[in-house]
Amino acid sequence: MSANLRVGFIGAGKMASALAQGFIKGQAVKCASHVSASCPIADKHLLEHMKQMGCQTFHCNKELMDCSDVVILAVKPQIMPLVLPDIKSLVASKLMVSIAAGVQLAQLQADLNPDSKIVRLMPNTPCIVREGVSVFCSGPQVTPQDNATVKQLFGTVGQIDEVKESMIDAVTGVSGSGPAYMYLIIEAMADGGVKQGLPRDLAYKLAAQTMVGAGRMVLDTHTHPAVLKDEVCSPGGTTITALDMLEKSGLRTSIMQAVEAATKRCTQIS
Ligand SMILES: NC(=O)C1=CN([C@@H]2O[C@H](COP(=O)(O)OP(=O)(O)OC[C@H]3O[C@@H](n4cnc5c(N)ncnc54)[C@H](O)[C@@H]3O)[C@@H](O)[C@H]2O)C=CC1
Numbered sequence: 001m002s003a004n005l006r007v008g009f010i011g012a013g014k015m016a017s018a019l020a021q022g023f024i025k026g027q028a029v030k031c032a033s034h035v036s037a038s039c040p041i042a043d044k045h046l047l048e049h050m051k052q053m054g055c056q057t058f059h060c061n062k063e064l065m066d067c068s069d070v071v072i073l074a075v076k077p078q079i080m081p082l083v084l085p086d087i088k089s090l091v092a093s094k095l096m097v098s099i100a101a102g103v104q105l106a107q108l109q110a111d112l113n114p115d116s117k118i119v120r121l122m123p124n125t126p127c128i129v130r131e132g133v134s135v136f137c138s139g140p141q142v143t144p145q146d147n148a149t150v151k152q153l154f155g156t157v158g159q160i161d162e163v164k165e166s167m168i169d170a171v172t173g174v175s176g177s178g179p180a181y182m183y184l185i186i187e188a189m190a191d192g193g194v195k196q197g198l199p200r201d202l203a204y205k206l207a208a209q210t211m212v213g214a215g216r217m218v219l220d221t222h223t224h225p226a227v228l229k230d231e232v233c234s235p236g237g238t239t240i241t242a243l244d245m246l247e248k249s250g251l252r253t254s255i256m257q258a259v260e261a262a263t264k265r266c267t268q269i270s
C-alpha cells in the first residue's frame with residue numbers, strides 16, 4: 001500500500017465516519033488530510049464532523065474523485081444508481097470499493113465501466129475503534145496488488161477476509177448488522193442488573209466487558225463456544241438456571257431468525 005494513499009468517501013454518514021476515524025487512528029493514511037468525504041449540501045452538517053477530524057470535504061463527488069486513489073462508495077443502496085452515472089467517466093485509475101448492503105458487483109460494474117476496478121466489501125461500525133470485521137470480493141479488473149491494498153487498508157481497522165460474493169448477504173446478516181444485536185443484548189443485560197439494584201454505569205460496564213471478554217475467549221482459545229459455556233455452568237448453580245430461562249424463551253431461535261431476516265433483506269435490496 002502506498003505511503004501516500006488517499007482515501008475518499010462518497011457519502012459522509014455513519015459508516016463513512018466510522019471508517020475514516022479508524023483509518024486515521026490506525027495510520028492507514030499519512031495524515032487526516034489524505035482522507036476526504038463528499039455529500040449533498042443538504043447534509044453539510046455531516047461534513048462538519050469530517051472537517052473537525054482534519055479531512056477534506058466536498059459537496060461534489062467529482063471533485064472528491066480527483067483527490068482520491070481509493071474511493072469508498074458509502075451511500076445507501078437506493079442512492080447508488082443516482083451517484084454512479086455522475087462519476088462514471090472518472091473511475092479509470094481508481095480502486096472503487098462499495099460498502100452498500102445488497103448491491104452486487106455485476107450491478108456496480110454495469111453502472112460504472114466493464115474495465116473499472118471494483119471491490120464489494122461489507123464492514124461494520126466497530127471499525128471506529130479498530131475492532132471491526134470486514135469481508136470483500138473483487139471484480140475481474142482488480143489486481144493482486146489492489147487486493148493487497150484492500151487487505152492492508154481494512155486490516156488497520158479490524159479483521160478482513162476475502163470471500164465469494166455469494167456469501168456477502170449472509171455476512172451482512174451476521175457481522176454487518178450484528179453490532180446492533182449485540183447492543184440490544186448489552187442493554188438488556190444491563191437493564192437486568194439495574195432491576196437487581198446495580199447502578200446503571202456499572203451495569204453497562206459489566207455487560208459490555210463481558211461481551212468483549214467472551215468474544216476474545218472464542219477468538220483466542222479456539223475453543224468451541226459450547227465448551228466455554230459449560231465451563232461457566234456449575235451443577236445446580238446460577239448460570240444453568242439462567243440458561244434454562246434463555247432456552248425456554250427461544251433465544252437461539254430468535255437470533256438465528258434475525259440473521260436469516262437480515263440476509264433475506266439484503267438479497268431483496270439487490
Ligand atoms: N451503518 C452501518 O452499520 C453499515 C452500513 N453499511 C452500508 O454503508 C452505506 C452507508 O450507510 P450509513 O453510513 O449507515 O448511511 P447514512 O445514511 O448514515 O449515510 C449516507 C450518506 O450518503 C450521503 N449521500 C446521499 N446522497 C448522496 C449523493 N448523491 N452523493 C454523495 N453522498 C450522498 C448522505 O448525505 C450521507 O452522508 C449503506 O449502503 C449501508 O448499506 C455497511 C455496513 C455497516
Ligand SMILES: O=C(O)[C@@H]1CCC=N1
Nearest residue numbers: 100101172176177178
Ligand atoms: O442496516 C443496514 O442496512 C446496514 C447494512 C449493514 C448494517 N447496516
